[in-house]
Amino acid sequence: MEGGFVSSDEHPNGGRGSPFAPHTAAETTAMLDAVGVESEDHLFDIPEEIEFDGTFDIEPRAERAIREEIAAMLDRNHDLVEFLGRGHYDHYVPSAVDHLADRSEFLTSYTQYQPEVAQGFLQALFEYQSMLVELTGLEVANCSMYDAATALGEAATLAVRVRATSGDRVLVPEHLHDGRRAVLDSYLAGTDAGVESYPMDDGIVDRDALANAIDEGCVMVYAENPTVRGTIEESLGEIGDLADDHDALFCLGSDPVALSLLEEPASVGADVVVGDAALGLGAADGMGLGLFATREAFLRQVPGRLVGTGEDSEGRRAYTLTLQTREQHIRRERATSNICTNQAWVALRAAMHVAWLGPDGLVDLAKESVTRASEIADQFDAIDGVTAPVHDRHHFREVVARTDREASAMKDDLEAEGYAIHAIDDHLVQVCVTETNADRVDDLVAAVEAVA
Amino acid sequence: MEGGFVSSDEHPNGGRGSPFAPHTAAETTAMLDAVGVESEDHLFDIPEEIEFDGTFDIEPRAERAIREEIAAMLDRNHDLVEFLGRGHYDHYVPSAVDHLADRSEFLTSYTQYQPEVAQGFLQALFEYQSMLVELTGLEVANCSMYDAATALGEAATLAVRVRATSGDRVLVPEHLHDGRRAVLDSYLAGTDAGVESYPMDDGIVDRDALANAIDEGCVMVYAENPTVRGTIEESLGEIGDLADDHDALFCLGSDPVALSLLEEPASVGADVVVGDAALGLGAADGMGLGLFATREAFLRQVPGRLVGTGEDSEGRRAYTLTLQTREQHIRRERATSNICTNQAWVALRAAMHVAWLGPDGLVDLAKESVTRASEIADQFDAIDGVTAPVHDRHHFREVVARTDREASAMKDDLEAEGYAIHAIDDHLVQVCVTETNADRVDDLVAAVEAVA
Amino acid sequence: VYEPLLVEKSSRAVETDDAPLPDDLTRDGVELPDPAEPELARHYTRLSQMNYGVENGPFPLGSCTMKYNPSFTEDVAALPEAATHPDRSTDSVQGNLELRHRLADSLARIGGMDAVTLQPPAGAAGEFTGILIAKAYHEQNGNDRSEIIIPESAHGTNFASAALAGYEVVSLPSADDGRVDVDALRAAVSDDTAALMLTNPNTLGLFEHDIEEIADVVHDAGGLLYYDGANLNALLGRARPGDMGFDVMHYNVHKTFATPHGGGGPGAGPVGVVEELAPYLPTPQVREAVSDEADDGEAASDDGEVSYERFAPEHSIGKVHGFAGNWLVLVKTYAYIARLGDPGLRDTSAKAVLNANYLASQIDYDIPFEPFHHEFVASAGRDAADVAKRMLDYGVHPPTTKWPEIVDEALMTEPTEAESRAALDHLARAFDRAAADSDEALETAPERTAARRIDQADAARNPRLSWHALDDE
């Protein structure tokens, strides 16, 4: 212990400049002495001309003040009940997921380059991969991409690589989320391949049109189940066959909840499955978790991290990042992807959430996603001036309705009443129901009745 | 892995009755087989006549529903800015305290009867004790009582024990929180001692009156610094001398923030220090943390848990509960107290909070408590119809004001404006300012101006 | 594993001479640890790594009911709306009062009681409260009674609480079957008997099947029957103290209702009473308010919600806590009970009892008393404390040791419903491995823990209770 009292004003915050740098003034002096310089400034080797001597005009604030500031800022968001989906879904996050994932050993750890002190996270990611293997029926799942859109982009570049000599087109459905389409374009910007849409038939893939569109120049056919409009595809096997017949990869977009109930991708010939795996996260302004699974045949073309099992020197099962020669830090410009930082912690949360639900809970959630979509369609259809569902298909979690009024005006009116829905065309709205807003559906329906 | 699919409706929740009992139906069956009974019911040895075959009418709800239910219930609380103190103080709890104390190794552990696997909590409690030893100047602090009131009760029973042959009265100040007085009465209900008040002189102890009241029948004199009205005592040393002269214990009430700045209890002759140590907790509807420190002379009369250092079999410093022969689980009816479950986790939080503040932060908080009380008194005094402070004393954190209007009516009017204050007499109000409401003082003052 | 004391890592002495107060009202200064937040975080993270909690493995401490603590109950207790001051007006904290009222109502149903106070901050505080209620009741009825009867196998707090309330304790030996000796009880009761305090199932896990007769004996002597709720987990939904004849009881919400033990607290010890004793409960109580507007006398606010009010019971004993008890713990209790509901509560006792019986069937120890419910007391056959220390090496927390004394070298074992079969098998292996270990292995255990065996006798002989005491060495 240091002796003698000092005035508390003499060294506010113990002489610290940053609350997160532990150095007291005395320690700093001692360390500078050890290094042999007079001040920290002498340690910087920056030419004078480019030294920064201005200010950012950023006032430091106390922790409590920042919490209030951000809370006040976010309070400017209107308190709306959201019936929004289209690729970003709000499922209830169990408290256990929050508490366990927040353990600092997980939250503040790094990519597992030293597996001997990262067995916990590696095992959790291995379990995440395994869950996706079970859900997709494919042999390989990586341990995360950024989101569904970038996973789709990675699938397309994989397709271009493995089909490099034979094509230049990626076929995507007419009904596709704008963001996914735009990101796909970005990921193909460095290749010779382009993206083309094929038509839908009442909300699902128009097989005939797809058959017309596909040819040997096609490297990948993408379809979704459920689609961005919530419809459930009815001919996945045929789409898979069509792709296979033309030596194109069949990439299917889905998510873990849907995968637990709908047709297994492997059984309909999917070569790659992508999508949003973000269970355990809730609504997060678009932050997600990219699911990426594929056939073993493409193992060495997989983008991103893979965790595998091995043995330690005592012969016990151990986990490690594997097949790293695919990755940027080793293969550099010949890597399968540029991805480095990924969404590992979100994958951890997703795995926790799936485990918390268990198979019953997950499948029940999927079944409810079907019944809820069907029920809200019925309720909407009973409203004067509204017809639902627009597509005479089975639906998952969300559904499109036709409105006599202009859709965007109705959306605005509903927003004034406290509800957020999608307006996706002049007279089309879309609504999504999960366990987080199911108890407000009747309120929404009443509000729609009032504004329809 | 179990083979074959079962319908997800067949065993909802995996056949579990409680979500927190892990047994699947199959496991339950296997375990019953191992025990050799047909069903759990057969394991109960309850006479038929008193078997319960009714229902509690408590519906099980899902986690998410309960969170909504409780949030909705608590939303019935009005959103008031509280300027309330009088023994329960709202200090800002740093986020690090929440996150670290919530680690399940701390939160879900038991009293440290197996010290070899409880070194962490024991060390934290040892550090808590040490902080109180530093702040009180006394040699011994226990590792928690329930709250300030029960700590005061325990101090009185200690006084009765150590002065058993010589007296039957405990003297307490006229200005004393009702709850503390009532609990003191309860704790003395099993003894021959009673409680008497001595008068105050303009908010602090009336030394002459106390000198008159005290005699050899007095086992303990209690005073507070600051008092329940926020005044700072000016003659603690004399009170200590008075008590000492009459062979009575001097018990001082305070709290860690005040202790960091005001006179050190040991130096004014305090034999016991009690009070509310609940840093790290915030406003909690009266939940607190009882501080209890005393002189080494009374070590074997201390109520509650004590952590000490010792050595393990390898000679390393180790921590353990100690002097347990004082306690109920060993000494039974001759124990120094009946306390078993205490407030250990709150003590952990308080220690974390003190460490987070550091000596500068703690002393600064104390200094601000003086200036804030002084400032709000000045602002109140400037209001027509309000005089403050009522007591011409230095104040700590809170202050009493006189109102021309009836105090309770003014309090009600302020509540309608969104502010909570104390009305402590017909024309006396009391307000308390900490870092959590300091930025709303001007608003309060404006509101008071409007209703005064 | 070793972590220096905070004060050994960084410490600063700060003067107070620039305080806005006269010098004679302030101290000179204080010296305290001064870690930056990164150091603070590592300090407590490391300490946590040297601590065993329910999420680390089995924790079969008899009578302690170390069950799983669901984290969502922490979330509701952390709601900012719950952070209110106790002196708030009744109108402005209707949410708190509603929760309190509903919780008290649920507890009353579960215990078969007519009224409940939530004020006692722990089980022992509940005992003290209950005994003060009995005392006030007798005094109100002009009975000056001086004795409390307690079975010798009861929890130590029973004795201490009775003594704190000023009673003489009459200790009642157990019958050969480990239960209350009714004849001995008959001999013990008298006009001086204020109450009998009883745990049921008792600390051996045995149900006192003569409970109705016991109640008659005590009641006939004019005494009251106090139920120690420490073992209530065994009976949830299957038998209620109120139906057995108990007049007053406490609930240990940190046992039965899964609020976390927090390394020794906070808990809460609500007390339930029969109607006759309700006027003696601590103040304030919460009740539904009779609306001025409603003709039918029903409590309802303008928006149709019931409103609540605080009141002082007619013959209230006063207070046992400065404010209104451990509020945040009560919020967690409410959430837990809501999660389980009737079926979950009933499954809890079923699985708690099944787990104890299954575990007992899997270990090779003598268990002299049966049929037990949620806990059993095995005899270690050798030093129970040594066996317990050795179990630490096998990755589990050991049972409560050397108590109750009716069993030689007792290992009082309560696995709770939260253990899976696999966890119980793991625990059973730890029991049996320790039993098979040599005396030397036992005496030198534990060897795989953060600290090796600690000499507690020496620590007590030379108490060093603060870092200042270490400094002086």
Next chain:
Amino acid sequence: VYEPLLVEKSSRAVETDDAPLPDDLTRDGVELPDPAEPELARHYTRLSQMNYGVENGPFPLGSCTMKYNPSFTEDVAALPEAATHPDRSTDSVQGNLELRHRLADSLARIGGMDAVTLQPPAGAAGEFTGILIAKAYHEQNGNDRSEIIIPESAHGTNFASAALAGYEVVSLPSADDGRVDVDALRAAVSDDTAALMLTNPNTLGLFEHDIEEIADVVHDAGGLLYYDGANLNALLGRARPGDMGFDVMHYNVHKTFATPHGGGGPGAGPVGVVEELAPYLPTPQVREAVSDEADDGEAASDDGEVSYERFAPEHSIGKVHGFAGNWLVLVKTYAYIARLGDPGLRDTSAKAVLNANYLASQIDYDIPFEPFHHEFVASAGRDAADVAKRMLDYGVHPPTTKWPEIVDEALMTEPTEAESRAALDHLARAFDRAAADSDEALETAPERTAARRIDQADAARNPRLSWHALDDE
């Protein structure tokens, strides 16, 4: 320490035949782990115990900036008001947009840039974004350029990102002093040069003091200068990429701004650009909205608050994330920057550089390149991976190993500002003890970790990537 797989603890196969869908649209069933919550909690608690995070001790991974992650930033990101859907109307998420706008503004100031996009979800995504911007810029200006120049010591992502964007990579060898060889650069640039990607300080911790000349060379050739922000922590408040001549840069908020690494992510890689490149940023961007009502053209809503709107930049490259990036990470970034402010940011670089220099002064290793800033690359003199494994036994996380290759058996060491002197001394002892250990001790290390040395080559030869693969064995 060993924890079975979830699926080994409990697993259930569930049919879907009662689904509200035709059979041909559903699968037969799924088999997944089925733990109850107590088991789940123990599983992940045990896994966490087998994992090393920043709160467990020093974590001096070079170029990774493993600094302390303040927990209050988690709290603000967890505010329920932050949990919005990305398709919400502009009017209804003014709070989100304000935070985004303010954060972008702060980042622009810190980097000396004119406009910032928050969309890239990671550093590599930022690189890709930046290169796409460069590409779009050149195309818009009619320049068909095919090459990106990258120093050979650069991060691997630079190469991969350039390739993903369709560029050929020209690798630039280092000069003898470890910095860019300006003559070699002069020789490398041409009409085909789209950009030079550069880290400064570079991966050896050396400041590229010829940066202005380097910028001139690239600019004169018509190329752009890209700044890899991985090492920005070294320069906070002391030098800004924009002032050095960089045209486009990314920020690694999970490095420089302390958002937690999360075992590999999520991070965020905002990209800053000079004014000329602002029209190429991804869509949407956020800007202050010009109020219809305000005469002065200033953005203000009715209540005097500025309002914000989304817009698509004129020549936007489109999107690099399906929505608007890793929002919750951005909230944490905002909170961290607000906590530090100007003085904290400047102290951060001071202490980061001091710590690296102090640590280097305390260890007995050859450090060929100086003067370094926030990180140094020591030469292990023997197998750097072995030395690293041995350091694990001494309770610290080792540095990045065997890279950059310019140093023989490199130990790339970045302690960050968050380490105290005591922690650095601890780390230094681990360095020196490992250096003093025998070859055998190194080769068999680690011996005190949850797993012993893992044979990664074997794991890669026989990939088993799911529990299904283990089943098949």
